[in-house]
Amino acid sequence: xxxxxxEEIRLPADTQALLEEFRKEEAERVAAFERIAAAAEAQSDxxxxxxxxxxxxxxxxxxxxxxxxxxxSLWALGSIARARTNGREIKGLTKEPGxxxxxxxxxPTVHQYLTRVILPELSEELKSIGIRVESVVFExxxxxxxxxxxxxxxxxxxxxxxxxxxxQGRFDVAIVDPPFLSEECQIKTALxxxxxxxxxxxxxxxxxxxxxxxxxxxLRAYRAYGLKRTSFFPAHRNGLQNDFRSFSTxxxxxxxxxWTLS
Numbered sequence: 001x002x003x004x005x006x007e008e009i010r011l012p013a014d015t016q017a018l019l020e021e022f023r024k025e026e027a028e029r030v031a032a033f034e035r036i037a038a039a040a041e042a043q044s045d046x047x048x049x050x051x052x053x054x055x056x057x058x059x060x061x062x063x064x065x066x067x068x069x070x071x072x073s074l075w076a077l078g079s080i081a082r083a084r085t086n087g088r089e090i091k092g093l094t095k096e097p098g099x100x101x102x103x104x105x106x107x108p109t110v111h112q113y114l115t116r117v118i119l120p121e122l123s124e125e126l127k128s129i130g131i132r133v134e135s136v137v138f139e140x141x142x143x144x145x146x147x148x149x150x151x152x153x154x155x156x157x158x159x160x161x162x163x164x165x166x167x168q169g170r171f172d173v174a175i176v177d178p179p180f181l182s183e184e185c186q187i188k189t190a191l192x193x194x195x196x197x198x199x200x201x202x203x204x205x206x207x208x209x210x211x212x213x214x215x216x217x218x219l220r221a222y223r224a225y226g227l228k229r230t231s232f233f234p235a236h237r238n239g240l241q242n243d244f245r246s247f248s249t250x251x252x253x254x255x256x257x258x259w260t261l262s
Contacts, residue, residue, distance in 0.1 A: 176207065
């Protein structure tokens with residue numbers, strides 16, 4: 001600068017305030033992730049509950065109760081349970097023999113409960129019937145990257161087609177809770193689910209948990225998969241004023257009463 005003191009670039013006061021607020025929020029996000037990662041590393045069972053993760057209402061985060069997370073986790077294993085109960089061969093129920101792949105879309109509570117509680121409980125039974133279960137959570141909140149690279153994929157419903165090519169058509173089951181009740185969010189999320197599952201088939205299974213107010217949109221968006229309302233009502237830890245329902249391809253569950261469809 002020709003030896004002259006570089007003149008400090010000054011931003012308008014309102015712009016500077018926004019910049020500082022952004023930097024503060026970013027620092028808080030980084031610090032929160034580091035705390036979670038440190039806790040998970042120091043305590044092997046730290047991820048057996050959602051206590052490490054506070055709800056972020058700006059991201060429309062409302063955690064399920066343990067009972068709801070358990071029911072949805074068991075539902076995800078329902079096709080295997082039916083084959084086991086009826087003495088049928090499990091071969092042909094999944095895209096890859098011996099592997100059941102579950103996509104958990106914007107429902108981190110379910111992924112946490114499925115992978116840290118249910119699968120350890122059923123590990124011996126699943127091993128005895130020759131099934132390995134893989135679950136990946138597709139989530140915007142990067143705190144959940146603490147589950148590991150093989151269990152977390154960054155997901156933005158505003159970019160429904162931005163699903164990695166190696167993830168497309170890979171999954172057998174999808175558990176879906178679109179973050180917002182808008183028609184746009186429901187339809188864009190459905191497009192992503194279609195990519196994850198591939199073309200509709202008899203073995204594709206989906207459950208969508210969302211508000212009754214968008215029921216018509218959901219049933220239309222997943223028409224090719226034959227979704228119907230179920231008798232299961234998801235519940236949230238801190239309550240939710242919206243009338244919440246579930247929509248599914250079937251009512252199968254592992255070791256519990258099957259949901260009825262209507």
